Amino acid sequence: MPSIRDTKARLLRGIVEDNLDVAQGVRIRQVARRRARVKISLWIGIIGLAVGYLSVTTQGVSRDAAPITAVAKAPAVVPIASQSVPETEAPLAYPRPIDRNAIPLTVKTVVIDPGHGGDPGAIAESGLAEKDITLDIALRLRRLLQEAPFEVLLTRDTDSRLSLDQRVQFANENKADLFLSIHVNSMEPHTIRALETYYVGPTDDPHALNLASRENKESGYSLSDYKQILEKIYVDVRREESHTAARTLHSQLFRALKQDNPQLDNRGVRTAPFVVLIGTQMPAVLMEIACLSNAEEVELLTSEQYRETIALALAQGIRHYASSLTVAARKGS
Amino acid sequence: MEESNDTLCVGIDLGTSRSSISASNSERHVIDSYVGWPMDMVARKLVKKSVLVGRDALDNRPMLDLRRPLERGIMKEGSDKDQEAVQEILRHLIGLAGIKHKSKNKLKVRAVVGVPAEAFRVNRQNLRSTLEGIADSVMLVSEPFAVAYGLEALLHALVIDIGAGTADFCVMQGRYPAEEDQKTLPNAGDAIDEQLMKLIRERHPDAQFSVHMLREWKEKWSFVGEPKQRVIVSTPIKGKATEIDITQEMRTACESILPPICETMITLLAKVEPEFQAKVRNNVILAGGTSLIAGLADAVTHALNDLGGGRATVVKDPVFAGSDGSLAIAQDASSSDWEKLSL
Numbered sequence: 001m002p003s004i005r006d007t008k009a010r011l012l013r014g015i016v017e018d019n020l021d022v023a024q025g026v027r028i029r030q031v032a033r034r035r036a037r038v039k040i041s042l043w044i045g046i047i048g049l050a051v052g053y054l055s056v057t058t059q060g061v062s063r064d065a066a067p068i069t070a071v072a073k074a075p076a077v078v079p080i081a082s083q084s085v086p087e088t089e090a091p092l093a094y095p096r097p098i099d100r101n102a103i104p105l106t107v108k109t110v111v112i113d114p115g116h117g118g119d120p121g122a123i124a125e126s127g128l129a130e131k132d133i134t135l136d137i138a139l140r141l142r143r144l145l146q147e148a149p150f151e152v153l154l155t156r157d158t159d160s161r162l163s164l165d166q167r168v169q170f171a172n173e174n175k176a177d178l179f180l181s182i183h184v185n186s187m188e189p190h191t192i193r194a195l196e197t198y199y200v201g202p203t204d205d206p207h208a209l210n211l212a213s214r215e216n217k218e219s220g221y222s223l224s225d226y227k228q229i230l231e232k233i234y235v236d237v238r239r240e241e242s243h244t245a246a247r248t249l250h251s252q253l254f255r256a257l258k259q260d261n262p263q264l265d266n267r268g269v270r271t272a273p274f275v276v277l278i279g280t281q282m283p284a285v286l287m288e289i290a291c292l293s294n295a296e297e298v299e300l301l302t303s304e305q306y307r308e309t310i311a312l313a314l315a316q317g318i319r320h321y322a323s324s325l326t327v328a329a330r331k332g333s
Numbered sequence: 334m335e336e337s338n339d340t341l342c343v344g345i346d347l348g349t350s351r352s353s354i355s356a357s358n359s360e361r362h363v364i365d366s367y368v369g370w371p372m373d374m375v376a377r378k379l380v381k382k383s384v385l386v387g388r389d390a391l392d393n394r395p396m397l398d399l400r401r402p403l404e405r406g407i408m409k410e411g412s413d414k415d416q417e418a419v420q421e422i423l424r425h426l427i428g429l430a431g432i433k434h435k436s437k438n439k440l441k442v443r444a445v446v447g448v449p450a451e452a453f454r455v456n457r458q459n460l461r462s463t464l465e466g467i468a469d470s471v472m473l474v475s476e477p478f479a480v481a482y483g484l485e486a487l488l489h490a491l492v493i494d495i496g497a498g499t500a501d502f503c504v505m506q507g508r509y510p511a512e513e514d515q516k517t518l519p520n521a522g523d524a525i526d527e528q529l530m531k532l533i534r535e536r537h538p539d540a541q542f543s544v545h546m547l548r549e550w551k552e553k554w555s556f557v558g559e560p561k562q563r564v565i566v567s568t569p570i571k572g573k574a575t576e577i578d579i580t581q582e583m584r585t586a587c588e589s590i591l592p593p594i595c596e597t598m599i600t601l602l603a604k605v606e607p608e609f610q611a612k613v614r615n616n617v618i619l620a621g622g623t624s625l626i627a628g629l630a631d632a633v634t635h636a637l638n639d640l641g642g643g644r645a646t647v648v649k650d651p652v653f654a655g656s657d658g659s660l661a662i663a664q665d666a667s668s669s670d671w672e673k674l675s676l
Contacts, residue, residue, distance in 0.1 A: 007487045007507050008665060014509020015662060016670045019472045022457045023674055119519065120527055127534075188415070213456070 107322035109151045111176035113276060114138035115183035115215070118161025122186035124292040126302075130184040131159060133301055137182055137289070140311035145318060168279035178245060178318065179284035181276045183215065184301070186293040193297045194265045195257065196288040197250035199242035200278055201271025208272040211288070215274055241283035243269070248324070249285055249317035256313035261300055287314075340441045343430055343468075344483075344659025345423070346476065347446055347460075349403045349498030350522060350548075351622055352422055355656040356430035357664060363652050364388065364425065368418035369397030386425040391545065404498060408459055416463060423467050443671050444468035445659035447476035450501040450515035461676070470671040474662060476655050477503035478510055480620045483658025484648065489612035491601060493594065493633075493645075494655060495623035497522035500594055504601050504613065516601060520593040522623040525551060529579075529586035537577050541569045550579070556627040557587045587626050595636035602640060614643030620654040 114134035115121055121130030135156070142152045153174055155167045162170075171179045185194065198208070246269045254266050277284045289310055290297045300306045342357040353363040364387035371377035371385075376396035385393055402408060402418035432442060444464065448457060457473050464471045474482075477492035481503060486492065488507040493500060502516040530547055533540060546568065554564040564580040598617065605613050614637050619630055630645045637643030648654045 004485055004487065008482070010507075011482065011487065011509050012662070012666055012670070015472055015474055016666065016673065018509070019674050022461060022473065119524065123527070127530075 106325055107150065107177040107318070109153065109174060109176045110145060110178045110180065110318060111153050111155065111171040111174060112138045112141055113155040113167050113171070113179065113181040115181060117156045117159055122184055122292045124298040125295070126298055128292060128298055128302065130186075130292060133184050133290075133292075133307070134182045135159065136307055137311050137314070140308060141180075141182075141314050144311055144315035150318070150322070164275040165279070167276055171280045171282065171284075176280070176282050178321070179276070179280045179282055180249070180314070180318070181274070181284070181286040182314075183286060183288050185211070185288040185291045187291050188293065190293045190295070192265060193261065193263055193291050193294045194267045194288070195250070195254055195290070196267040197246045197253075197269045198272045198274060198277065198286040198288075199246040199269065200239055200273070200284060208270050212272040212274050215286075238281070238283055242277070242285060244324070245283045245321045246285045248321040249287065249314060252317035252320065253287070253289065253310065253313040256309055256316075260306055260309060261297065263296075339439065340443055341430065341432065342443045342660060342663035343427065343445070344479070344656040344661070344663055345426055345444055345446045346479070346653075346655030346659065347403065347419070347422070347448070348496050348622070348655075349401070350496065351652065352426060353653050353656040354426040354430050355653055355660040357660065358431055360430040361653055361656070362426065362429040364422070364429070365391055366403055366422055367391050367394075367399060367401055368421045369394060369399040372396055372398055384421055386421055394545075408456065408463065416459075419460075419463050420467065423464060427467055441470070442468040443470045443663050443666075445472045445474055445479070445663040445666075447479045447655045447659055448473050449499045449517045450475040450477055450503055450510075465676045468676065470675045472662065472666065472674055474659060475501065475503055475510065475515055477501045477515070477620070478505075479656075479658035479662065480618070480648065480654045481505045481658065483654060483661045484618065486616065486618055489609055490616040490618060491598065491613050492618045492620060493598065493624075495521050495590075495594070495619065495621040495629075497622065500590070500597075500621075500623070502597055502601055504605060506605070506609075513604060514601070516597050518593055518597055520590040521621075522551075524590055525555070525586045525623070528589050529582055532582035532585060533577075533579055536582065537568075537570070539570045540575070540577060541572075551583070551587075552625075554583055555587050555625075556584065557591060557632045558584075558628040560584060561627070587629075588632075590623075591632055591636070595633065598633070598636070599640060611641070611643075614640060617643060617645040618648060619645055620648045620651050622652060624648070624651045 114131070114137070116129075116131035116134060119131070121134070123129050135158075138154050139157065142154055142157075145152045153170070153176070155170050156162050167181075185196065187194065196211075198212075250269050254264070257264055272286075274286050277286055290301055292298055292301075340357075344355045346353045348366055350366055351363055352366045353361070355361045367387060367390040369385045369390035370383070371380055377383070380393050380396060382389075385397060390397060390399060398414075400415055400418040402415035402422070408416060408419050427442060427444075432440060444467075446460065446464070448460065460473060461471055476496070477494040480494055481487060481490055481492045484492075487505050490505040492503050492505065494503075495501075498519070498521055500518045500521045502518075503510050504514040506514065526544060526547055529551060530544065533542070533547070546566075550564070550566050554566075560580050563578055564583045565576050565578050567574055567576050569575065570577075602610055602613060617633060617637065619633065624630075624647050630647050633645035634643065637645065650657070
């Protein structure tokens with residue numbers, strides 16, 4: 001058996017290696033920032049190319065790249081890398097969108113995922129909890145969509161705790177055609193009122209990355225699990241359909257809310273590696289419908305009418321998305 | 334160990350609720366992880382400081398823009414003010430250890446800082462950047478690993494460090510823990526506070542109390558299992574000081590973290606090689622402020638019965654176990670390693 005001294009020496013080597021890895025990430029980012037100030041030099045181009053090769057872009061990604069590492073390294077240099085690396089040199093075949101004419105798609109089963117439950121998620125100063133808002137809107141949405149007619153399933157319809165893994169499994173086992181996860185954000189400064197919609201994909205946006213890391217916290221996945229599943233998403237053709245669904249839902253909701261909430265900031269449709277979007281096998285969208293950190297939005301959310309407006313807009317968005325698929329299928333035939 | 338007179342090694346447990354520092358000059362301090370800036374000139378004049386940290390900040394909170402800048406064991410993102418607040422906490426801790434003005438002091442500060450077991454790389458990088466100008470070289474380690482290192486529980490042990498923001502797990506198998514050996518849960522002290530707040534508000538809707546009062550009650554009377562005494566607290570109801578019995582609420586809130594913690598413990602134990610599982614089961618170590626809940630070790634030991642028995646114990650000094658372990662790492666690392674990790 002090795003002595004304590006030997007074991008400690010081995011552990012210290014591990015600590016130093018681990019920290020060097022983190023420290024190098026910081027240095028690359030700092031170098032990039034400094035150089036950007038004095039315009040792009042040849043050196044930064046080379047670093048950009050090297051890091052860009054390992055980093056995630058929405059165009060194409062190396063199967064061997066560890067996405068979380070790459071995402072963390074990427075922020076300052078990705079734009080340079082994306083300019084410098086021609087798309088044709090992407091090491092993997094670019095994931096092509098589904099040809100709607102070749103594979104007619106329809107929406108029969110919709111899984112609605114009210115974010116959090118058991119754990120409160122974000123909490124407003126007034127005590128209003130994300131889990132309650134998301135559940136209320138999901139229940140309204142179910143009522144509205146059942147009239148549609150869709151088969152609507154909720155990952156939870158009570159204040160119960162579900163792991164992200166269980167939510168994903170639920171959607172997959174029920175062979176959902178569309179997955180919508182509803183969340184409420186909390187941001188600083190508290191003046192922000194933002195509507196954000198996400199579909200699966202890598203990101204180099206620190207805000208989206210941090211939001212994803214926060215929402216993924218209770219995933220039940222370890223960091224190595226993340227890496228494995230993240231590697232799968234880049235060859236995933238679902239992304240294009242998810243993007244279409246995200247755009248449709250987002251624009252519908254933004255238009256509907258703008259009247260009651262004129263200062264609402266349209267943060268658009270973005271990609272981020274949320275676990276519920278990665279693991280689901282159908283087009284999947286995650287929406288941050290409001291900000292509990294903003295007192296005015298909290299007040300709006302306490303109104304039944306405002307929550308009904310949100311649910312109505314989401315129902316409308318889902319119907320639009322479904323009908324766009326039907327139209328495409330008809331054209332194909 | 335290579336420590337000369339011109340270096341100061343420190344171990345820091347940067348916690349969501351409390352942060353501690355253990356230094357090689359024998360200084361040990363713990364502070365509340367709060368930072369506050371006077372709201373206006375009047376407040377500035379009254380508190381006589383431009384920034385207040387720890388208990389000082391909490392006691393003067395009505396006059397301050399008060400921040401608790403750590404969330405689930407990591408820096409809150411997206412706010413420069415919170416990042417500044419973390420810097421103030423770190424500067425204050427290092428100041429308590431004897432380095433008041435880093436720029437004027439020639440001592441090199443080598444800091445090992447504990448972070449949640451599954452902190453993302455981006456969080457670690459942010460923290461490293463935040464330490465610039467405060468320390469000369471920095472290592473970040475997972476909190477339960479630091480505890481294990483300090484206790485020399487390096488083989489066949491499972492450390493569960495339960496703080497305010499997170500419960501962090503680390504199985505020690507004589508090697509640097511891999512990702513699958515570690516786990517972070519958000520079910521910790523803050524989750525108890527939220528639950529307790531909700532339960533008391535449900536039963537006593539008119540009771541007026543703040544989260545700070547609630548935390549004090551929890552620190553005094555938290556427990557799991559059968560109550561040994563009634564928990565009776567005084568709080569205003571419609572302005573009148575009133576005693577209310579919160580025994581059941583306290584028990585329910587404290588016990589709410591047990592199922593996820595026990596489930597995760599069992600999952601991690603099941604991953605240990607079968608011949609060593611019994612040894613690890615008998616060496617479950619609880620650390621962190623929330624491990625001070627009365628009866629917690631017994632409850633975890635009870636959960637181990639389902640696996641064939643085992644034993645959970647609370648470390649002697651849960652508040653400093655993390656920073657002491659980090660200090661041990663700082664002192665054991667060679668100067669050449671520290672050089673590589675300079676800021």
